[in-house]
Amino acid sequence: MNDRIFETVVTTCSPEGAVHVAPMGVRYAAGEVVLKPFRPSRTLDNVTRTRTAVLNLLTDVRVFAGCVTGRHDWPTLPVAGVDGAAAVRLECAHAHVLLRLLALADDAQRPTLRLARVHEVQHSAFPGFNRAQAAVIEGAVLVSRLHLLPREKIEGEMACLQIAVDKTAGAPEREAWGWLQEAVARQPAAALGEA
Known part of the structure; x- marks a missing residue:
């Protein structure tokens, strides 16, 4: 069976508020978002410590290419996090989804994070990809x-x-x-x- 993975960008914050931007393939299962980051992972560390992440849906592919080539500083805007945790979304996102950690299946190489959709906001029309x-x-x-x-x-x-x-x-x-x-x-x- 084909494992359907959707390419997105996940933003997280450390408990101290440091922002991390990471392109990630996500899976959607029964209304949840599933992340499987490879260790070591700042996204994994931030989500397990704050229980919060933001899924960004965007067409500015410079963010994807930039992050994998060492360009991690992208304009963000604050959003209300889970239980007071800091959270940000990408300014260029057409939509964002605030996520809350439900469960962590630990693994030495690639843990599985199951996250609930807490709040979704559409910022602009999604024009599709060329x-x-x-x-x-x-x-x-x-x-x-x-x-x-x-x-x-x-x-x-x-x-x-x-x-x-x-x-x-x-x-x-x-x-x-x-x-x-x-x-x-x-x-x-x-x-x-x-x-």
Whole structure:
């Protein structure tokens, strides 16, 4: 069976209020949101300590590409958290969903967090994704796995995605794609799965 994963951006805050922005694939199950972050994870640490997260639905793919290439500072706005916990949403989000931790199934590598939808707000109409935006999101997933995948796989898939970027990208998508290409170029061959 196909595991349906939806690419989103999750914002969390530490108990001290430090903001963390992370692209994450989420699953939806019986009205809940399921996160499975790999350890170590600031998202995991923040959610387990505050029991709060915010799911951001957006089309500005620079956030996805930026976060996996070291650009973590994105404009946020405060939202009312769970039980007084600090919470923020991305300013560019078309919608956000405030989440409260229901359960944690611990695992040494990849714990499972089940979260309840507490409050949902639509900020603007969701226009849909163009092909370049989808390519940037897929490229960001590849870049997040540079240390796991063989170089030829990364380069081959990036070349295929380049076609959609060339045909349909606007300035934001071209900027995001450039960040991803730089990340691949910087990665030593040995780290890309070559001996």
